[in-house]
Amino acid sequence: MPLQLADPVAPAAESQEYLWTLNFGPQHPATHTTLRLILKLDGERVVDAIPDIGYLHSGFEKLGEHLDYNQYVTVTDRMNYISPLANNIAWHHAVEKLYGIELTPRCKYIRTILAELARVSDHLLCVGTAALDLGAFTAFLYAFNQREVLCEIFELLCGARFTTSYTRVGGLMYDVDDRFIGQVRDFLTRFPKTHSEVSRLLDRNRIFVDRTKGIGVLTKEDAINWSCSGPVARASGVTRDLRKDEPYLAYADFDFKVCCATGGDVYNRYLVRMAELLESLKIVSQAIENLPAGPVNVDVGGRAVLPDKNQVYSTIEGLIQHFELVMWNRGCPAPHDECYAAIEGPNGELGFYLVGDGSNVAYRARCRPPSFIHFAVFPMLIRGHTVSDVVAVLGSLNIIAAELDR
Amino acid sequence: MLNDTTPKKIEDRFGAGTLPISSFRNNVRLTCPVQKMTDVLRFLKDDCRLDMLVDITAVDYLEYRGARDRFAVIYLLASTETNERLTVKVFVNDPDPVLPSAVPLWLGAGWLEREVFDMFGIRFEGHPDLRRILLPDEFTAFPLRKDYPLRGRGERHNFPVLTRTES
Numbered sequence: 031m032p033l034q035l036a037d038p039v040a041p042a043a044e045s046q047e048y049l050w051t052l053n054f055g056p057q058h059p060a061t062h063t064t065l066r067l068i069l070k071l072d073g074e075r076v077v078d079a080i081p082d083i084g085y086l087h088s089g090f091e092k093l094g095e096h097l098d099y100n101q102y103v104t105v106t107d108r109m110n111y112i113s114p115l116a117n118n119i120a121w122h123h124a125v126e127k128l129y130g131i132e133l134t135p136r137c138k139y140i141r142t143i144l145a146e147l148a149r150v151s152d153h154l155l156c157v158g159t160a161a162l163d164l165g166a167f168t169a170f171l172y173a174f175n176q177r178e179v180l181c182e183i184f185e186l187l188c189g190a191r192f193t194t195s196y197t198r199v200g201g202l203m204y205d206v207d208d209r210f211i212g213q214v215r216d217f218l219t220r221f222p223k224t225h226s227e228v229s230r231l232l233d234r235n236r237i238f239v240d241r242t243k244g245i246g247v248l249t250k251e252d253a254i255n256w257s258c259s260g261p262v263a264r265a266s267g268v269t270r271d272l273r274k275d276e277p278y279l280a281y282a283d284f285d286f287k288v289c290c291a292t293g294g295d296v297y298n299r300y301l302v303r304m305a306e307l308l309e310s311l312k313i314v315s316q317a318i319e320n321l322p323a324g325p326v327n328v329d330v331g332g333r334a335v336l337p338d339k340n341q342v343y344s345t346i347e348g349l350i351q352h353f354e355l356v357m358w359n360r361g362c363p364a365p366h367d368e369c370y371a372a373i374e375g376p377n378g379e380l381g382f383y384l385v386g387d388g389s390n391v392a393y394r395a396r397c398r399p400p401s402f403i404h405f406a407v408f409p410m411l412i413r414g415h416t417v418s419d420v421v422a423v424l425g426s427l428n429i430i431a432a433e434l435d436r
Numbered sequence: 437m438l439n440d441t442t443p444k445k446i447e448d449r450f451g452a453g454t455l456p457i458s459s460f461r462n463n464v465r466l467t468c469p470v471q472k473m474t475d476v477l478r479f480l481k482d483d484c485r486l487d488m489l490v491d492i493t494a495v496d497y498l499e500y501r502g503a504r505d506r507f508a509v510i511y512l513l514a515s516t517e518t519n520e521r522l523t524v525k526v527f528v529n530d531p532d533p534v535l536p537s538a539v540p541l542w543l544g545a546g547w548l549e550r551e552v553f554d555m556f557g558i559r560f561e562g563h564p565d566l567r568r569i570l571l572p573d574e575f576t577a578f579p580l581r582k583d584y585p586l587r588g589r590g591e592r593h594n595f596p597v598l599t600r601t602e603s
Contacts, residue, residue, distance in 0.1 A: 084570040257544030
């Protein structure tokens with residue numbers, strides 16, 4: 031039976047000696063990554079949870095002040111490594127806003143497709159492992175099977191499954207080819223079957239529903255007050271989705287819905303993610319069938335992108351620009367100003383606050399990490415539930431420690 | 437993005453020219469003195485419907501060309517109803533950078549302010565639990581300050597090493 035939140039939680043006695051402390055992590059299979067929770071328990075009931083984070087802190091923001099706008103994309107891969115392409119796109123989305131670069135239509139479409147595929151791979155992992163932690167092994171295997179297909183598509187795209195680093199200022203590393211388009215189409219036809227299999231395994235599964243319904247309830251007011259975004263906020267009834275609210279890339283061209291729920295518990299977060307998978311699929315299929323032709327990088331006159339080899343060897347402008355961009359002390363100067371730009375990442379609003387100082391290296395590169403903000407809510411969500419609910423709530427928030435600690 | 441009426445509202449409430457508003461690439465910024473900060477944030481939250489705190493961060497302008505103040509603490513606000521966005525910048529200076537906490541307004545500010553404290557050493561008065569969050573408690577420096585070197589000051593090498601027999 032789901033617990034009632036009205037159950038008495040605070041210990042009645044003056045002394046709290048009967049409470050005992052349990053260290054959950056930093057290395058525990060259900061945290062998925064390296065984070066630690068200090069749980070205060072009354073029997074099996076969690077009285078308080080104190081998160082202790084920072085085990086994976088690697089100074090990404092400091093590095094951002096020393097690597098140039100193209101180099102830093104390799105670091106963004108390592109933030110939320112479940113959906114690295116979304117981080118790449120978020121980073122260069124902010125950089126291009128700072129520079130004031132308008133992308134080519136083809137690049138916008140390709141980035142939209144990749145952002146949605148990254149969302150699919152992130153949601154598959156989140157749903158799969160959340161089910162795994164609750165004992166549903168089969169759903170996890172189905173989800174990971176399709177995730178493997180996506181990883182192969184990414185490998186075809188840029189030679190790496192996780193450390194993609196695919197975007198560049200003003201464009202992409204390479205254009206996509208017909209094989210990529212074929213594989214994505216193939217994925218689009220096969221994926222709905224997996225989706226329905228996973229949802230038939232879990233949606234009305236007695237054990238799964240009992241362990242997720244009414245657990246970790248986040249109200250709409252709390253979701254806004256705690257700065258939540260993405261599926262976590264949408265499962266609580268906040269209708270905010272940057273793809274609709276501030277259409278970036280090519281999202282304004284497509285027909286899709288914003289998936290919301292009102293329950294705000296672990297089960298609703300699962301339902302929102304499952305619904306978003308199908309919406310992502312709709313976006314990808316519209317984008318891949320209407321992929322515009324033309325160049326993938328912005329015009330060389332903008333001085334931001336490397337010219338292709340043909341231009342380097344046959345024109346003086348191309349040669350000069352290649353030299354300017356490749357020499358470590360040159361590069362394309364950014365404006366002496368600052369701006370913030372965000373995309374709707376798989377986990378929530380993923381944004382970068384950039385301060386440019388007239389060089390090709392950011393003066394400050396702040397990342398707004400959704401995992402960090404969602405994990406702050408965790409102690410409130412888990413208070414009053416049992417130890418076994420810790421993994422359910424943790425899985426539903428999709429905390430990725432590399433993004434949490436950066 | 438900001439609706440046309442909101443700057444007018446702010447001007448009416450706090451007087452013309454007291455809170456300079458500028459804009460760059462569609463990002464609207466409002467600069468606010470520390471003394472008025474709590475009032476301004478509360479006004480923006482309650483009366484301008486900027487109900488969501490997206491992020492709190494800071495910038496150290498030590499080596500920045502044309503900067504007069506050392507630190508800026510930046511509040512990114514958004515509205516879940518009208519999709520407006522507004523950036524509020526508050527400048528603070530050495531030797532004791534301190535400003536009032538936004539936790540009474542937004543609970544989500546708790547960890548974000550802890551991170552700013554951890555990385556920049558800017559204190560937030562009234563914060564319920566202002567401890568380091570990402571770095572260990574015994575760390576003494578503030579690594580995102582511009583006078584802190586990229587490779588650190590040897591903190592890592594000076595960590596006490598625990599051998600297998602001692603543990």
